[in-house]
Amino acid sequence: MTDDRISALRKAVETNPDDVLLRLVLAESLVTAGETEAALDQYVVLLDQQGVPDDQLVTVGELAAANGRLALLRSCLETARQVGVVEGTGRLQQLVDEMISSRSGVKVKLGPEAAEDLAGDVSKELTTFDQVGGMEEIKRVIHRMVILPLSRPELYEKYGRRSGGGVMLYGPPGCGKTLLARATAGECGLPFVNVRIEDVMDPYLGVSERNLHAAFERARANAPCVLFLDELDALAFARHKHGGSESRRLVDVLLQELDAIGSDNDGLLVLAATNAPWDVDEAMLRPGRFDRVIFVPPPDEPARADILKVLLKDVPADELDLSALAKEAPMFSGADLRALVERSVDRVIDEALATGGEPPLSMRHLTEALATVKPSTLDWLHRVRSYIEFANQAERYDDVAAYLRSKDVRRRLS
Ligand SMILES: Nc1ncnc2c1ncn2[C@@H]1O[C@H](COP(=O)(O)OP(=O)(O)OP(=O)(O)O)[C@@H](O)[C@H]1O
Ligand SMILES: [Mg+2]
Structure with a gap:
């Protein structure tokens, strides 16, 4: 063909x-x-x-x-x-x-058997924006959309503006959605309750719904806190796209839980992430639910340099030109950069073993490793482009469309 x-x-x-x-x-x-x-x-x-x-x-x-x-x-x-x-x-x-x-490496059960842990202490998240390289614009948006309403509720009340509702982060894999969600909790000084898909999904009838409900209960017991739903697309798979009653029930439970925000979800900030926003049920995005949607793009060049700096913070190294390296790694995600750093460090360790010395990490290690890592964001960007072009979802992806129009990105994707 x-x-x-x-x-x-x-x-x-x-x-x-x-x-x-x-x-x-x-x-x-x-x-x-x-x-x-x-x-x-x-x-x-x-x-x-x-x-x-x-x-x-x-x-x-x-x-x-x-x-x-x-x-x-x-x-x-x-x-x-x-x-x-x-x-x-x-x-x-x-x-x-x-x-x-x-x-699920280790299956964490959130079901009824976890009930007694419910009131258990969930400690404050320690990750902060300092550990997130670059992404200044997104940090600003999160500050305005999430942190400010939470820290100055009286201001919002005064102007009759709701501060509830959830925030959905979406974008290509490995670009820091989970990290940002964690850091948002850390910035707010709140505990982070991470609900991973494998903690919820259960093949037995009705158990997934129970697990999801238990996760919200656990978060409420620890409020104020940040409840994070990773891989929202799998939890809230668009129901119009298939008639299965099983996933519809899960979507319904999630809708009920979200709609309770503002009543008995007080002090609960719900964040979610997905790299398949087109699979997320429209009903999730209505006002009061995930009504704030943030696109997390691949890091730009200064952000990549910044991320490399964060990743190399504790590695003994020569003088490194991280800006030059960032320039040579177009469209790399944060996760790709981490792979690059890990492979470079492997090379240093190999040398240390071979020579018996303790050589510092140098530019050479990094550039050699660079040849072995490819950016993992391109597939996603191609896909989102066809959703925008062909699936009539343009207005939903305004931010992505603007990103795709930028000259550098257009050149990389053609
Ligand atoms: N801005 C960043 N600063 C520092 N490290 C980053 C950044 N972005 C990504 N990373 C690194 O890449 C790893 C993957 O990022 P993360 O898990 O947050 O991506 P994600 O967008 O949630 O990906 P997925 O869609 O696959 O869940 C992080 O653990 C971190 O090591
Ligand atoms: Mg993630």
Whole structure:
């Protein structure tokens, strides 16, 4: 399948979005061409259109599992249940279980058995904005949107402006969403209750909902605190996109919990993060819920230099030109930069072992390691661009659109 053929198919699908067979051919061609992420995006739509043939549900589910797409995998499972593909259901359930348990190194149970820990002490978060390199603009936005309303509630009350509601951070993987959420708690001097998807999701009927409710209870017992929902897309998978009753129940519980903010959620600041905002149920974004949405882009050049400085703080090193290095690492995420630093340090350790000395980290180690790390943000940016162009979601992604229009980014993505 040539690129031309695929782009012709893409155009045809854009013109005829409801032509299920055409979309299926596109999805299959993308798989053959190795464009797996793009193919899986098509399968998300196809499942919504009930356009995935029954005998392909397992194959699609396996592909989703192999690519870490839990939400898609779950929706394959639910479709298989609905259409009564018995064997397929078993296999897909097994994949879901495996994926959930592989994500949780140590499974932290938030269920009823954790009830007695509920009132237990959750200590104050120590991470602060100092540990977040660069991102000055985002820090300012968070300060205005989150920290100020929390520290000066009387000001907001006076002008009749609500200070409740949640904040959703979204952007490419590894660019500091989780770190920023933690640091926000630290800046507010509040404890951080991290609700990871693997702590909530449970294959047994009704247990995920109970876990989610327990997480909110735990946070309330420790209020004031920051409750953080990581991978919001998996918790709040767009319900219009598939009819599964199971994930709908989870979405409903989450909506109920969010709507309680301002009443019995007083002192609870809810932050969430996702790198698949297009999969998040619209209902989550209504006023009073996650009504403040912040795009966390890949760090720019000065931010990359700053992040490198933070990451290298405790490493014995020569004089380093971090600005030069940041320049040579376009589109790198914070996580990519961390990989770069770790690989450089590995080289230093290898040398130390070989020579018996204790050489400092030098520019040479860093530039050698740089050749082995590639930026991991490009896939995401390509995907969001096609959502903006083709899925009529432009107004939702204004900040991203502005970012994509900048000259440097346009050049990197073309
Ligand atoms: N601005 C930054 N300053 C310092 N370190 C950073 C920064 N951004 C990212 N990092 C490093 O990269 C790691 C990954 O960042 P983080 O987990 O916050 O990304 P994320 O956006 O939540 O990614 P994901 O979408 O995969 O959950 C952090 O633990 C940190 O070491
Ligand atoms: Mg994260």
